Amino acid sequence: MEPFGAKLTRHFAPLKSVIALFLGFAAGFVELRAAAQTQEVQTAAVETLSSASDASGAELATGPKTYRSRHVLLHTDVGDEPASELLKRLEATLGYASRYWRRPAKGMLECYVAKHVDAWPADALPHPLARLAISRIGGVTTTLPGLNRAKGSARPICYARAEDGIPEHEIVHAYCLASFGRCGPTWYKEGMAELARLGGDRRPDVRCPAEYIEFFRTQPPRTIASIVHQGETTAGISRSLREVASQLEQADQSQDALVHWTESHAEEVTKALDAYRWNWALCHFLAHNENYAREFRRLGRALLEGREANFDATYADVQQQMEFEFRQFVQHVDVGLRADLCRWDWGTPCQKLRGSEECEKRILAHRGYQASGVALQAGARYAYRCRNAACAPRSQIGPKEQTTLGEYPLEAAILSDRQLGEPFILQRRGTFVANSTGPMYVRLHGKWTDIGDVRGAIHLVVGAAKLEDAELIAREKPAESIETPSVTTH
Known part of the structure; x- marks a missing residue:
């Protein structure tokens, strides 16, 4: 007033x-x-x-x-x-x-x-x-x-x-x-x-x-x-x-x-x-x-x-990027949500993989969506693995207290035509088929109001699926999607 x-x-x-x-x-x-x-x-x-x-x-x-x-x-x-x-x-x-x-x-x-x-x-x-x-x-x-x-x-x-x-x-x-x-x-x-x-x-x-x-x-x-x-x-x-x-x-x-x-x-x-x-x-x-x-x-x-x-x-x-992030903030707003979790790595390049190339990125547990470094092609199959996982709630971090990736899978989504696709879960390792073309972004899976309190990092490696991944493909279950409304950049 x-x-x-x-x-x-x-x-x-x-x-x-x-x-x-x-x-x-x-x-x-x-x-x-x-x-x-x-x-x-x-x-x-x-x-x-x-x-x-x-x-x-x-x-x-x-x-x-x-x-x-x-x-x-x-x-x-x-x-x-x-x-x-x-x-x-x-x-x-x-x-x-x-x-x-x-x-x-x-x-x-x-x-x-x-x-x-x-x-x-x-x-x-x-x-x-x-x-x-x-x-x-x-x-x-x-x-x-x-x-x-x-x-x-x-x-x-x-x-x-x-x-x-x-x-x-x-x-x-x-x-x-x-x-x-x-x-x-x-x-x-x-x-x-x-x-x-x-x-x-x-x-x-x-x-x-x-x-x-x-x-x-x-x-x-x-x-x-x-x-x-x-x-x-x-x-x-x-x-x-x-x-x-x-x-x-x-x-x-x-x-x-x-x-x-x-x-x-x-x-x-x-x-x-x-x-x-x-x-x-x-x-x-x-x-x-x-x-x-x-x-x-x-x-x-x-x-x-x-x-x-x-x-x-x-x-x-940065008008379009800013509108995109603000829409995400309002969509998930709740008591405890940190506004900085809606910050995106727009400046980090995501590139198409050639042949047997792999891309490795360190994903911080306490951040929101982060660039995977990989631009996916719709219909292509990719293999991934997560290593050196060491994540724990900040209140539990101590010399003998640490949780593993099993409790904190990654969540991935593809940004295509200024719209964030339906998120899906990445476990320790596996394969998936991209349902759209665009850069892939990942974050620690969990409630938006909780992940800001988690500390640690996960190393994500993504590459094209190979013959040696056949066993993983045979065991593969349908991708576990997450019921989350899409976010667009307008």
């Missing part, structure tokens, strides 16, 4: 003069329940500036208390201990942002985080639409007036519901506004805020909520181009807020904005949330795929600094 730079006044001027404030807000979240990831940070000394609770520190239901850490001024009703934990998470998120974008957080970032916003006094929030934004949208971020955003000197204010992850998402927007004066295009600002919220800033494995996984399993796939060029996905929310503000202006300005929030307005929030999920998927994929991560980081920095930057131009030479 990006900010849009409208001006905020702490003294309630006539509503007409401040309507514009919320019209450019990006959408919040709808019941996001993913646990925010924490990392070790220096414990922030929490200073209680004002109190609206009893001496026991019980959960607040009458209004906010104010707390402070190094970079955050927090107004919240969650209670002392939860507020302290929230400050730690917000500082951890700011630490990631500072390291990733290589610019420290500027000044104090002010946050209003409400668990029972309906119980807050009317003057506890600095804008008449803030209560609506927290309770019906989830979170928004804006800036105070009189500051130069272009020079990165804006002072942002966050409003967020006290649900796991929403304040962390908003603090990323606040950091970008304070440090750069902008947040970038919608797909980037929302995708990166979600990336930080879901812990993808520190690790390549997916840790999104279960509803995200279900969403991607039930939605038709989208291309990267459609996500990047989708435009302002929060326009519907801006329109909804404009309508509410207009109705408040015509009515008694003391009237609660919630009275004018309708089901159609709520639907706009849901649409925005769906777009956020795709934004997150793209940013997580690009940030952790070595084929594209370096350029992605440079592109993002340029977008935040207001320099000329173009996504299509940045990835013009």
